[in-house]
Amino acid sequence: NKSLVSIDDYTKEEILEVLARAAEFEKNPNCSLLEGKVVASLFFEPSTRTRLSFETAISRMGGRIVGFTDSSSSSVTKGETLKDTTKMVSNYCDLIVMRHPIEGSARYASEVSDVPVINAGDGANQHPSQTMLDLYSIMKTQGTLENLNIFMVGDLKYGRTVHSLLMALSHFNPTFHFIAPPELEIPRGYKIFMEKNNIKYFEHTEFNDIINDADILYMTRVQKERFADPLEYEKVKNVYILKNDMLSNTKDNMRILHPLPRVNEIAVDVDTNPKAYYFEQALNGVYARQAIIAKALNL
Numbered sequence: 001n002k003s004l005v006s007i008d009d010y011t012k013e014e015i016l017e018v019l020a021r022a023a024e025f026e027k028n029p030n031c032s033l034l035e036g037k038v039v040a041s042l043f044f045e046p047s048t049r050t051r052l053s054f055e056t057a058i059s060r061m062g063g064r065i066v067g068f069t070d071s072s073s074s075s076v077t078k079g080e081t082l083k084d085t086t087k088m089v090s091n092y093c094d095l096i097v098m099r100h101p102i103e104g105s106a107r108y109a110s111e112v113s114d115v116p117v118i119n120a121g122d123g124a125n126q127h128p129s130q131t132m133l134d135l136y137s138i139m140k141t142q143g144t145l146e147n148l149n150i151f152m153v154g155d156l157k158y159g160r161t162v163h164s165l166l167m168a169l170s171h172f173n174p175t176f177h178f179i180a181p182p183e184l185e186i187p188r189g190y191k192i193f194m195e196k197n198n199i200k201y202f203e204h205t206e207f208n209d210i211i212n213d214a215d216i217l218y219m220t221r222v223q224k225e226r227f228a229d230p231l232e233y234e235k236v237k238n239v240y241i242l243k244n245d246m247l248s249n250t251k252d253n254m255r256i257l258h259p260l261p262r263v264n265e266i267a268v269d270v271d272t273n274p275k276a277y278y279f280e281q282a283l284n285g286v287y288a289r290q291a292i293i294a295k296a297l298n299l
C-alpha cells in the first residue's frame with residue numbers, strides 16, 4: 001500500500017512530486033479532497049506540532065478525524081496489542097497516522113493494516129513527514145535542495161528527524177557537518193549509509209565559527225525521553241546553545257531550522273533574528289502533510 005513509514009519509501013522523484021503538491025496546498029489550503037474520508041490519528045506518544053498539523057491538514061481537506069492523543073485512554077492499558085489495535089482501527093478508517101515510542105512499530109503497523117499508515121515518529125528511528133516539511137522549508141528558503149552545506153547540531157543519536165532528513169537530502173549532493181558530543185553522535189548505520197552513497201560528511205564536537213559556512217543550521221533538542229539513565233541526560237542536556245552573537249558572520253542565505261519543541265538549545269532572542277525560520281517551518285508542516293495525505297490516498 002501507499003504507507004509512508006521511512007523516508008526511503010519515497011524515491012527522489014516522489015519527494016519532488018510531494019513538495020510541488022505542498023506548494024499547491026500552500027496557495028489553496030482549503031479543498032474537499034477528503035470529503036467522506038476518515039483518518040485515524042493514533043498518538044501513543046506526546047505531540048503538539050505533528051498531531052495538530054496533521055489534524056489541521058485533514059480538516060482543511062474536508063476529512064474527519066478519529067483517534068486518541070494519549071494511549072492511556074485506549075484499550076492498550078488493558079493489554080491490547082499494537083497488532084490488534086491497528087488491524088481493528090484500519091477497518092474504521094481510510095488512513096492511519098501513528099506515533100509510537102518503539103522503533104519499527106510503524107512498519108509493523110503498516111504490515112497488519114488494511115489502509116496506508118503514515119509514520120508520525122517511531123522512537124528514535126524515523127520521522128518522514130517532518131522530513132517533508134523540512135525539505136519544503138529548505139526549498140523555500142534556499143530556492144534549491146541541491147549542493148547545500150547542511151549543519152546538524154545536538155542529539156544526532158536519538159533525534160529521529162535528523163535520521164530521516166539526512167537520508168532524504170542524500171539525493172541532492174549535500175555536504176553534511178554533524179556537531180554532537182561523542183555520546184550523541186550519528187549512529188553507525190547512518191554513517192555506513194552515507195559512505196555507501198558517497199555523501200560528504202564531517203563530524204565535530206565544537207560548536208563555533210564553522211557554522212559560518214552553513215546554508216542550513218538544523219538545531220535539535222536533546223531527547224531526554226530516550227535516555228535509559230537520567231544522569232547521562234544531565235551530562236549533555238545543555239551541550240550546545242545557539243546565541244545571536246554566533247550568527248553575525250553567517251551567510252545571508254543561512255536559515256536556522258529546528259523541528260521543535262525547543263528546550264534551551266536556541267536562546268529566545270534568536271527568535272527575532274531574520275535567519276530564524278523554525279516557526280515558519282512548523283507552519284509548512286500543514287502543507288507538506290496535506291501533500292503526503294493526498295499521495296497516500298491517490299487523490
Ligand code: CP
Binds near residue numbers: 046049
Ligand atoms: N517536530 C515534532 O515532531 O514536534 P511534536 O513532537 O510537537 O509533534
